[in-house]
Amino acid sequence: MLKYNYDLKYLDIVNPILENKEFNKLNNIEHHGITRLDHSIRVSYYSYKISKVLKLDYREVARAGLLHDFFLSDEERTLKERFISVFTHPRIAVRKAGSLFELSDKEKNIIESHMFPLYTALPKYAESWLVSCTDKVVGSYEFLMKFGYKVSYIMNIYLIFLFNVIK
Numbered sequence: 001m002l003k004y005n006y007d008l009k010y011l012d013i014v015n016p017i018l019e020n021k022e023f024n025k026l027n028n029i030e031h032h033g034i035t036r037l038d039h040s041i042r043v044s045y046y047s048y049k050i051s052k053v054l055k056l057d058y059r060e061v062a063r064a065g066l067l068h069d070f071f072l073s074d075e076e077r078t079l080k081e082r083f084i085s086v087f088t089h090p091r092i093a094v095r096k097a098g099s100l101f102e103l104s105d106k107e108k109n110i111i112e113s114h115m116f117p118l119y120t121a122l123p124k125y126a127e128s129w130l131v132s133c134t135d136k137v138v139g140s141y142e143f144l145m146k147f148g149y150k151v152s153y154i155m156n157i158y159l160i161f162l163f164n165v166i167k
Helices: 008-018 023-028 036-053 058-067 079-100 105-112 126-166
Strands: none
Touching: 008 023, 008 036, 008 058, 023 036, 036 058, 036 126, 058 105, 058 126, 079 105, 105 126
């Protein structure tokens, strides 16, 4: 269970973002079976905790991790629009976050490069790599929690097929 709301140092860093009305619209957008806000908090908080252990810039990691998916989208998007957003949302998120919050160059790079290698922005900092990797782990976990039973079902059918072919 994520207990970010008990971590006063983390909250001190991210509260200006969490209290922003525009940012809180992410709570109305589904993302990997949860809200985009919850996903962003997970990525931010796990990245923050890891960056403290690694003695990286945990303040910028917490902020940029929270803002990495800060783009608003229509829930009724087509599959094609959802696919295209995979490749375009990092730049949109940097622009959106920069319009409401003052961002350092490192924070901009963390946000813009979080989809590397699917998006062409190269992570320039250890913090950028950390948030990118954390996002992939968290996203994979969320995806499997949402669709895991389907993946398991497909794998079972495949294994039954494979065992019958091998006989």
